[in-house]
Amino acid sequence: MxxxxxxxxxxxxxxxxxxxxxxxxxxxxxxxxxxxxxxxxxxxxxxxxxxxxxxxxxxxxxxxxxxxxxxxxxxxxxxxxxxxxxxxxxxxxxxxxxxxxxxxxxxxxxxxxxxxxxxxxxxxxxxxxxxxxxxxxxxxxxxxxxxxxxxxxxxxxxxxxxxxxRRQRHPHIVHYGEEIEEEIERIEPLIAEHEPELAEKYGTRWLALKMIEQDSDVVEKVHSRDVRHAAEVSAEHLKKIFGDEPEIVIADRRYGFISGACQETIKSTVESRHSASDMIDAIVTNRILGLPIFLLLMYIVFFLTFRIGKYPMGWLETLFGWAGATITGFWPAGSESAIKSLLVDGVIGGVGGVIVFLPNILLLFAAIALLEDSGYMARAAFIMDRIMHKIGLHGKSFIPMLIGFGCSVPAIMATRILENRRSRFTTIMVIPLFSCGARLTIYMLIIPAFFADNVLLRAGIFTIRTQALMLWLIYLIGIVLAVVCAKVLRLTLFRGETTPFVMELPPYRMPTGKSICIHMWQRGWMYLRKAGTIILGISLILWLAMSFPKPPAESLRDLDAGQSRQAALKYSVVGRVGSAMEPAIKPLGFDWKIGTALLGAMAAKEVFVSQLGIVYAVEDMEKGSHSLRRQLQADYSALQGFCIMLFCLISAPCVATIAMTRQETNSWPWAIFQFVALTALAYVITLAVFQIGTAIIA
Amino acid sequence: MVGAGETVRLVKVNAGRGLNSRLAAMGLVADTKLTVVSNSHPGPFIVTVKDSKVMLGRGMAHKIMVR
Known part of the structure; x- marks a missing residue:
C-alpha cells in the first residue's frame, strides 16, 4: 500500500x-x-x-x-x-x-x-x-x-x-507581456544567486513574480538586499508604465490568458443564465420583503434548534435520571457512599451535562448547513449587513447572536460561519451577554419573589405588567451591553478595518441530505471530543469542590434531609469559598448564600436555583420554589433581587461556554479573558446599580 | 451611478492594495463587463461578473470606475 x-x-x-x-x-x-x-x-x-x-x-x-x-x-x-x-x-x-x-x-x-x-x-x-x-x-x-x-x-x-x-512541465504558461517579462528575467538570476534555498523550494520565476507583486509573505522570506532592492525598482518602474499596481496588471494578464484559452475551447449555445436564481433573489433581497423573510427563516432556525431540540433533550435527561437511579439502587437506601456520589452526581451528572447540548448542536448545524448549501446564507449577510456594520460586525454575526438567546454553547460554535477572525472573536466574546435559556430559570425564581405583577399601563388590548417589564429590561440590558462591548472590542483589541463588503452570491442549489448529515455528524463529534472533555473535567472539579470535605457524621445527626444538605454544602470547599468571599461581594448587596449559589452556577447557570434551594435547606425543590421565594423576600430587598439577576446575566459564563470559547478560539488565554472580563464587568455594573440604588432609596 | 439592468465596462478600482487584488481575483479586472442586477439605495450593489453574481457594499461600489 x-x-x-x-x-x-x-x-x-x-x-x-x-x-x-x-x-x-x-x-x-x-x-x-x-x-x-x-x-x-x-x-x-x-x-x-x-x-x-x-x-x-x-x-x-x-x-x-x-x-x-x-x-x-x-x-x-x-x-x-x-x-x-x-x-x-x-x-x-x-x-x-x-x-x-x-x-x-x-x-x-x-x-x-x-x-x-x-x-x-x-x-x-x-x-x-x-x-x-x-x-x-x-x-x-x-x-x-x-x-x-x-x-x-x-x-x-x-x-x-x-x-x-512525474513528468516535467513548464510552469510559465502565462506570458505577462514584454515589460513584465523583462523585469522577471532581471530578478530571476539575482534570486538564484543570493537565495539558492528559496529558489530550490519555490522556483525562481514564481519568486520573481511575487517579488514584483510585492507579496508581503515572500518579501519577508527574502533576506537578500540586492533582490529586495531590484524588486522594488522593478515594481516602481512597472507602476509608472502602467499607472497601476503591478499585481493588478499581472492579474489582468492572467485573465487575458484565460479568456484566450476559453475562447478557443468553450462553445456556448444558450444565452440565458441564472434565471431561476435571479428570480429568487428579486424576492429575498427585496428592500421591503428581504428583512421579514430573513426574520421568518431565523425564527424557524431558532424554533428548530430549541423547541424541537427540547424533546430529545428530555429523553436524554430521563435516560440519565434512570441511570442515576439504577446505580443508586446498588447501595442500601439512606447510605451515604462517596463512590455512589461520585458515580451518580459526578460522572453521570457530568456526562449528562455534556450530552444534553448535543441535540441543540446537531439541529442548529443542520439548519446552518441548509442555509449555507442552498446559498441563502450569503443573502442573509447581505440583508443584515447594514445594521451589523454599525457595531463593526459582519452581517452573518446576527445568526450566532440570535442563537445565544437559546444557549451560548451552540451559538459560539455557530461563529464558524464568520470568515474574518476579528469579527468572529468579537462575536464570541459578547455572546454570553445574550440571556440564554438557563438564565431564564433564575429570572423566573427572582422576579415573582420581588416584583408584584401590577398592571403598569393599559392601552387598548396592550397591557404592560411589572414582571414582564422586568424580564424585558434584563434581556434589553444584555443586548445593549453586547452591542457596546462589541463596539469597544472592535475599537481596541480587535481593531482593524471591517472587511470591506465584497461577497459572491452563489446560485441557489438544492442541498443534499448526505452533505447535511456529514456536517451534523462532524460538528456533533467535534463538540463531544473537544468541548465535551473540557466540560466534563471542569464539572468533575466543581462537583468535588461542592461535595468535599464532608462534615463529621455526628454533626448531622438531628437534622432533616434539607438541613443536612445545607450543612454539607456549607462545610465543603465551595461553601467555604462562598463565605470567605462575602466581604468582596457585600458592596453588591450579596451575602455568603448568594456567593455560594453563584459559585455553583458556574457549572451551569440554572444550578444557581438548586444551589440556593440547598443553602436555604428547602426540602423538595419541585414544590419548594414558593417557600424559597418567601425566604428570599425575608432576606433581601427588591434592589438586591434585581442585582442578583444583573450579576447572573453578565458574569462568569458557565463551564460549557468557557470550554467552547477555548475550543473555537483555540486558546486558553482568550477563554480566560472572556471569563475575567465579563465577571469584572458584572462586578462594576452591579456595584454601581446597588450603591446608587441604595443611595436613592435612602 | 449606474442603474439596474445596465451593462458597463470596468476601468479601474481605487480601493486599497489588498482589496484591489481581491477584486481582481474575483474577476473585476480592467475591461471586464459588469451588469448591474440591483442598485437599491441604500443597500449594496449586486453585479454579475464573468458568470458569477457579486455583491458590493455601497462604499465599495463608489471606488469602482466604469465606462
Whole structure:
C-alpha cells in the first residue's frame, strides 16, 4: 500500500466540499491548521494500491498573501508538497475559477483539474474542447458532478496517473507581456544567486513574480538586499508604465490568458443564465420583503434548534435520571457512599451535562448547513449587513447572536460561519451577554419573589405588567451591553478595518441530505471530543469542590434531609469559598448564600436555583420554589433581587461556554479573558446599580 | 451611478492594495463587463461578473470606475 497526500483547492462555492464528501465519505477528520483558526479537513480514500489522504484546503479565489485562508492554502501546497493538487472548478463559471488554476500551475505542482457541476454547465449549453484546454493548461481535466457522486473513479485514476508519470512541465504558461517579462528575467538570476534555498523550494520565476507583486509573505522570506532592492525598482518602474499596481496588471494578464484559452475551447449555445436564481433573489433581497423573510427563516432556525431540540433533550435527561437511579439502587437506601456520589452526581451528572447540548448542536448545524448549501446564507449577510456594520460586525454575526438567546454553547460554535477572525472573536466574546435559556430559570425564581405583577399601563388590548417589564429590561440590558462591548472590542483589541463588503452570491442549489448529515455528524463529534472533555473535567472539579470535605457524621445527626444538605454544602470547599468571599461581594448587596449559589452556577447557570434551594435547606425543590421565594423576600430587598439577576446575566459564563470559547478560539488565554472580563464587568455594573440604588432609596 | 439592468465596462478600482487584488481575483479586472442586477439605495450593489453574481457594499461600489 502506497501512501499519498492529495490537496483539494478551489474557489468558494465551486462544490469543493461535495467532491471531498464524494471521495472520503464519512472518513473525515476536522482540525485546525497550526496557529490559525482556519479549519483543516482531512479524509481517507483507497484506490487500487494507494491509500490517499485528501486535505480540503480553504476555498479561495487566489493565492495572494492578503487573507489567512489564501496564505494557509499556499503554504500547505509549498511546505507540505502534496503528491497531487486537485483544483475543483465550477464548470458553469469557468473563467473566474481558472484564475486560481493559473496560479497553481505557476507554483509548478502536479495538478489535476476537476470540472465540477458539469451537469449545470451542460444545461447552460456550454461545451468544452477538453483535449485542447488540457493541452493549453498542461493539466489533465476530469468531469465531475460532486453532489451526484459522478466522476469519482475518473478523478482517482487521473490522480494515480499523475503520481506515476512525474513528468516535467513548464510552469510559465502565462506570458505577462514584454515589460513584465523583462523585469522577471532581471530578478530571476539575482534570486538564484543570493537565495539558492528559496529558489530550490519555490522556483525562481514564481519568486520573481511575487517579488514584483510585492507579496508581503515572500518579501519577508527574502533576506537578500540586492533582490529586495531590484524588486522594488522593478515594481516602481512597472507602476509608472502602467499607472497601476503591478499585481493588478499581472492579474489582468492572467485573465487575458484565460479568456484566450476559453475562447478557443468553450462553445456556448444558450444565452440565458441564472434565471431561476435571479428570480429568487428579486424576492429575498427585496428592500421591503428581504428583512421579514430573513426574520421568518431565523425564527424557524431558532424554533428548530430549541423547541424541537427540547424533546430529545428530555429523553436524554430521563435516560440519565434512570441511570442515576439504577446505580443508586446498588447501595442500601439512606447510605451515604462517596463512590455512589461520585458515580451518580459526578460522572453521570457530568456526562449528562455534556450530552444534553448535543441535540441543540446537531439541529442548529443542520439548519446552518441548509442555509449555507442552498446559498441563502450569503443573502442573509447581505440583508443584515447594514445594521451589523454599525457595531463593526459582519452581517452573518446576527445568526450566532440570535442563537445565544437559546444557549451560548451552540451559538459560539455557530461563529464558524464568520470568515474574518476579528469579527468572529468579537462575536464570541459578547455572546454570553445574550440571556440564554438557563438564565431564564433564575429570572423566573427572582422576579415573582420581588416584583408584584401590577398592571403598569393599559392601552387598548396592550397591557404592560411589572414582571414582564422586568424580564424585558434584563434581556434589553444584555443586548445593549453586547452591542457596546462589541463596539469597544472592535475599537481596541480587535481593531482593524471591517472587511470591506465584497461577497459572491452563489446560485441557489438544492442541498443534499448526505452533505447535511456529514456536517451534523462532524460538528456533533467535534463538540463531544473537544468541548465535551473540557466540560466534563471542569464539572468533575466543581462537583468535588461542592461535595468535599464532608462534615463529621455526628454533626448531622438531628437534622432533616434539607438541613443536612445545607450543612454539607456549607462545610465543603465551595461553601467555604462562598463565605470567605462575602466581604468582596457585600458592596453588591450579596451575602455568603448568594456567593455560594453563584459559585455553583458556574457549572451551569440554572444550578444557581438548586444551589440556593440547598443553602436555604428547602426540602423538595419541585414544590419548594414558593417557600424559597418567601425566604428570599425575608432576606433581601427588591434592589438586591434585581442585582442578583444583573450579576447572573453578565458574569462568569458557565463551564460549557468557557470550554467552547477555548475550543473555537483555540486558546486558553482568550477563554480566560472572556471569563475575567465579563465577571469584572458584572462586578462594576452591579456595584454601581446597588450603591446608587441604595443611595436613592435612602 | 449606474442603474439596474445596465451593462458597463470596468476601468479601474481605487480601493486599497489588498482589496484591489481581491477584486481582481474575483474577476473585476480592467475591461471586464459588469451588469448591474440591483442598485437599491441604500443597500449594496449586486453585479454579475464573468458568470458569477457579486455583491458590493455601497462604499465599495463608489471606488469602482466604469465606462
Amino acid at each position: 502506497k501512501k499519498i497526500v492529495v490537496a483539494l483547492a478551489g474557489n468558494p462555492n465551486s462544490g469543493k466540499s461535495s467532491i471531498f464528501n464524494m471521495l472520503t465519505g464519512a472518513h473525515q477528520h476536522v482540525g485546525n491548521y497550526p496557529g490559525v483558526t482556519v479549519e483543516k479537513k482531512e479524509g481517507l480514500c483507497r484506490h487500487g494500491d494507494y491509500e490517499i489522504t485528501f486535505v480540503d484546503l480553504p476555498g479561495t479565489y487566489s493565492l495572494s498573501a492578503y487573507s489567512t485562508e489564501e496564505l494557509v492554502a499556499r503554504n500547505f501546497i509549498i511546505d507540505q508538497r502534496p503528491d497531487v493538487v486537485v483544483d475543483i472548478i465550477d464548470s458553469s463559471n469557468i473563467e473566474r475559477n481558472l484564475y486560481l488554476a493559473t496560479q497553481l500551475i505557476e507554483l509548478n505542482v502536479p495538478l489535476v483539474l476537476a470540472f465540477n457541476m458539469s451537469d449545470i454547465a451542460e444545461q447552460r449549453g456550454l461545451s468544452f474542447d477538453i483535449e485542447q484546454l488540457s493541452k493549453l493548461l498542461q493539466a489533465p481535466i476530469v468531469h465531475t458532478i460532486g453532489n451526484k457522486a459522478k466522476g469519482k473513479t475518473e478523478l482517482l485514476e487521473a490522480i494515480r496517473r499523475i503520481v506515476e508519470q
